[in-house]
Amino acid sequence: MLPILQIGPVSLPLPGLIILAGIWIGLSLAEKYAPINHIKSTDITNLVFTCLISFLVGGRLGYVIRNWDAFSQDLAGIISRNLELFDLLTGILCALLAFIIVCQRKELPVWQTLDSLTPFFALISLSIAFSHLASGNAFGSPTTLPWAIDLWGMPRHPTQIYGILLSICILILIWPGKGFLWDPQPGVPFLRFLAITSVGVIIIEAFRGDSLLILLGLRRDQVIAWLILAASLAGLWTLSSKRENGT
């Protein structure tokens, strides 16, 4: 665990750096393999940057609006460097909106674009898992298993390492043009990525020691992942029947 990288007098937050590296490598991969899906690399670059900026700006603005009482007394806080001042859901919605607008304006086919972005998403997922290992977040529940790691006062499931292994497996399985789960039919690689990532979350979340809980002690992220799995499966069956009908 190394949340802060100290280089001389400079303290760098290692989890953030890992995610930045993930974005960069993921974007490079997506650009390289975009032509397989008949998408231009430059379109992917522009799309990713537009969505990232919308995500960051939208997430901050969403947070500011939700907490206007506090920001009205400190307007400079709106542009402060505190990453904590961020509303994830608003950020995601803004990025989605930007994605739709760019696809329409550039006339990009949605499924092929999503397929091209799949390696990018997989790398982001991998970098988030590594960032959890660096920060000690997303830690596991106590266990006596021999591979337990000592964290926050007791031996725990190394859920961060489970996450890293899972993300590597998923990246290999969906590798453009070569992975077992890659498929030339538009939409299938992306939906399969969503489905197996959801399966991974459902499994690994059970070993977490910091899950957010909803009704009856159910773990929130498992329920969300199950819904995403169901939705992506519905999409996969629809695409499969289209293939059989030759449409």
Next chain:
Amino acid sequence: MLSLTFLNPENGKDALCLTIEMEIKKLPQGKISRLVNLSLTVILFLGLLWIGFSRVTDNSTNSGKIPAPQPGFLAPEFSLEDMNGETVSLTSLRGRPVLLNFWASWCPPCRSEMPAMQELFAEFENQGFIILAVNATNQDDLADMKRFVEGNQLQFPILLDQTGSAGNLYNIQSLPTSFFINQDGIVEDLVIGGMSEALLRIRVKALLDEPPARDGGQ
């Protein structure tokens, strides 16, 4: 093609030679697709069972029971002397929301967040809110620190971590680092780096709005 040869151990000659020839055909994409979809559909239903099975029982998430400098855990106990020589312990403040801030006078972000901290302390002190500003005295100049505290008229307790024991206990790797601790002694939030006034205000209000748990933990 797969060829297996079993040797006779006595004479070392071939006893049995078995050859299997197999032709591995690549499955068509349509069949793979159906296979993957079927597997995922089975997993979808098994997933429901797994979610039910992995439901959280009392001790599977142990937040609030073990001391650790991490959100969701009990804030580790320490006692330090303040600038007047009086000993302050974290446990003695149980029942009050606490902002535990590790700082040093040579650290620019620590200096820049202090006026906002003083403002919030003055605003919410009557609601029980308290700030413990733990000075990393083992790596600070005491005279500089005192000058800074007096110059900014800081009224909350400034604790002197002369040996670095509290810093080690809270695994401080960078200054400033702040822990927002609720009335039950649980770390609600951790912020590494300087805080804007807005962030401070939002976090402090969240601490004040939170009702204390009856059992003293989650």
